[in-house]
Amino acid sequence: xxxxxxxxxxxxxxxxxxxxxxxxxxxxxxxxxxxxxxxxxxxxxxxxxxxxxxxxxxxxxxxxxxxxxxxxxxxxxxxxxxxxxxxxxxxxxxxxxxxxxxxxxxxxxxxxxxxxxxxxxxxxxxxxxxxxxxxxxxxxxxxxxxxxxxxxxxxxxxxxxxxxxxxxxxxxxxxxxxxxxxxxxxxxxxxxxxxxxxxxxxxxxxxxxxxxxxxxxxxxxxxxxxxxxxxxxxxxxxxxxxxxxxxxxxxxxxxxxxxxxxxxxxxxxxxxxxxxxxxxxxxxxxxxxxxxxxxxxxxxxxxxxxxxxxxxxxxxxxxxxxxxxxxxxxxxxxxxxxxxxxxxxxxxxxxxxxxxxxxxxxxxxxxxxxxxxxxxxxxxxxxxxxxxxxxxxxxxxxxxxxxxxx
Amino acid sequence: xxxxxxxxxxxxxxxxxxxxxxxxxxxxxxxxxxxxxxxxxxxxxxxxxxxxxxxxxxxxxxxxxxxxxxxxxxxxxxxxxxxxxxxxxxxxxxxxxxxxxxxxxxxxxxxxxxxxxxxxxxxxxxxxxxxxxxxxxxxxxxxxxxxxxxxxxxxxxxxxxxxxxxxxxxxxxxxxxxxxxxxxxxxxxxxxxxxxxxxxxxxxxxxxxxxxxxxxxxxxxxxxxxxxxxxxxxxxxxxxxxxxxxxxxxxxxxxxxxxxxxxxxxxxxxxxxxx
Ligand SMILES: Cc1ncc(COP(=O)(O)O)c(C=O)c1O
Numbered sequence: 001x002x003x004x005x006x007x008x009x010x011x012x013x014x015x016x017x018x019x020x021x022x023x024x025x026x027x028x029x030x031x032x033x034x035x036x037x038x039x040x041x042x043x044x045x046x047x048x049x050x051x052x053x054x055x056x057x058x059x060x061x062x063x064x065x066x067x068x069x070x071x072x073x074x075x076x077x078x079x080x081x082x083x084x085x086x087x088x089x090x091x092x093x094x095x096x097x098x099x100x101x102x103x104x105x106x107x108x109x110x111x112x113x114x115x116x117x118x119x120x121x122x123x124x125x126x127x128x129x130x131x132x133x134x135x136x137x138x139x140x141x142x143x144x145x146x147x148x149x150x151x152x153x154x155x156x157x158x159x160x161x162x163x164x165x166x167x168x169x170x171x172x173x174x175x176x177x178x179x180x181x182x183x184x185x186x187x188x189x190x191x192x193x194x195x196x197x198x199x200x201x202x203x204x205x206x207x208x209x210x211x212x213x214x215x216x217x218x219x220x221x222x223x224x225x226x227x228x229x230x231x232x233x234x235x236x237x238x239x240x241x242x243x244x245x246x247x248x249x250x251x252x253x254x255x256x257x258x259x260x261x262x263x264x265x266x267x268x269x270x271x272x273x274x275x276x277x278x279x280x281x282x283x284x285x286x287x288x289x290x291x292x293x294x295x296x297x298x299x300x301x302x303x304x305x306x307x308x309x310x311x312x313x314x315x316x317x318x319x320x321x322x323x324x325x326x327x328x329x330x331x332x333x334x335x336x337x338x339x340x341x342x343x344x345x346x347x348x349x350x351x352x353x354x355x356x357x358x359x360x361x362x363x364x365x366x367x368x369x370x371x372x373x374x375x376x377x378x379x380x381x382x383x384x385x386x387x388x389x390x391x392x393x394x395x396x397x398x399x400x401x402x403x404x405x406x
Numbered sequence: 407x408x409x410x411x412x413x414x415x416x417x418x419x420x421x422x423x424x425x426x427x428x429x430x431x432x433x434x435x436x437x438x439x440x441x442x443x444x445x446x447x448x449x450x451x452x453x454x455x456x457x458x459x460x461x462x463x464x465x466x467x468x469x470x471x472x473x474x475x476x477x478x479x480x481x482x483x484x485x486x487x488x489x490x491x492x493x494x495x496x497x498x499x500x501x502x503x504x505x506x507x508x509x510x511x512x513x514x515x516x517x518x519x520x521x522x523x524x525x526x527x528x529x530x531x532x533x534x535x536x537x538x539x540x541x542x543x544x545x546x547x548x549x550x551x552x553x554x555x556x557x558x559x560x561x562x563x564x565x566x567x568x569x570x571x572x573x574x575x576x577x578x579x580x581x582x583x584x585x586x587x588x589x590x591x592x593x594x595x596x597x598x599x600x601x602x603x604x605x606x607x608x609x610x611x612x613x614x615x616x617x618x619x620x621x622x623x624x625x626x627x628x629x630x631x632x633x634x635x636x637x638x639x640x641x642x643x644x645x646x647x648x649x650x651x652x653x654x655x656x657x658x659x660x661x662x663x664x665x666x667x668x669x670x671x672x673x674x675x676x677x678x679x680x681x
Pocket of ligand 1 (some may be wrong): 084097098099123124125127200202203242243244245246247248249314315316360362363388389390
């Protein structure tokens, strides 16, 4: 990228074709094009509509429980002896993760469009639970597509969705994880496009999804920025978030992009190690391509076939990433790194034992990098980590990995 | 005149409707695809549609998805599909071949390299499911330079002003998707098809092929009343799948014969259409 990195640049994406530089766009079947155009028009109208924003803000306040605290992990920071680690507590949201910020927003859009049926894809099940939750609240029919493999490793969330009245559809094609769940959700949407709203769970998919999911999740960064200023009288020095599709990361990063002094790290799933090929780190070692409606960095082979991914955390087990991250990588505004399974598991245990906060395995990847980063910085400096979700859903996986039978 | 224009001109002169079978390159086996293509031509195909296997075929129903999975397990790649076309061309220089697939394998190949290799192999047209007019600029120029037709889809949900914009960019023929859904799904509403095909005809003189949801001679006959050509895919692949499962150790030619027989009966249906 040659364009200069200016504040105006960050406000200029995506352009009207949904592009973030060379990334993004609308690579979908013709049948979906008019549905995307309808969504785009509706969102353009509601985005700056005071009544819509009020409705969204009130739901976030009274149903989700926002603002979420910015909490200083003092014992953890002391133990490391470097920068202070501040946790943006999205785990305290209703349903236990950041995902609900977005499903509240998209459910409002579905309501405005008069759709009676919503569908969603899910990996860890957090987005599925958040979708089933808003569907229950609004009385909408809800179908959640989930890979067979993820249904096995996230059994608790599967049952939660069923309790909420959603139908969980097991996806048995391809690698049976998040990417295949997204294929299946797209297929359902093509078939039922007239009465169905597709609630995409991350900043991926065709335009306008990466933009509107970013906007809904940006409440995280707006709050964190204001809390930093009011609690500490300054901006943080660094931000850290895990990156699956990239929604919790963009939500934290976006309101800080114009603050030049703030460095940012997106942490991908390093799986068994980047050198083994068994990981889910397209920004770290992938290449540009087209999948699920947008151009972005992908894990693919020389023939353009999408590769199977591996991560201990179902929510990061995805071969692509939101197009805005691809662009932020190219212009050098955000650094993308990886934490592997073992590092994440160790970070999970450390945060649980030292702070009494049990993070989701996805989130544990961000913690693993934040600990390393803190050690290289000084005690006057602050790192804000997006504590994207709580770990209750993962305790059986953790027990399994630790060789313990619950 | 291109092979595609020639075929449609001949069909019109003979007052016949075209028949376009779809199979996935490399399914059920890699070695069998070229012989299968010849057999389909012998059974009455006017144009061949060759699916390019992709790991994430988002617009395909379960039958064609499995075809893609089998083909990939057989080691298929876009390069190998092009070699199959070249192989087919050694014995047939007349039947047009349209490749149908997804953007990523082409993007990875490189648009210009792909266009050149396709022309060299003897490909005539390209349908890229996830490349709507908004995104086609990256490849369209390269295809045009080598005389390949980029074929656009129009669906029941395409609004009228958009139909106009699509036909302005279209070459070869228009592919009207008869059902809202993935391949092989849905109930065909032939009245709706006829109405929408008539609307498209008001805007273009390009031939119109209709596909998705055509399963047998009767549905092909009904659709052929308004279309210039009908496309059959899932039904052929399902027929081969069923045959392969029916007995142990069948020769591949026996499996092919199931598709050939169905295509022959559909040919009769198309030719008896009340147009
Ligand atoms: C707690 C948590 N964090 C992070 C993610 C990854 O998604 P994203 O990168 O869109 O934030 C998930 C996905 O399921 C999740 O459940």
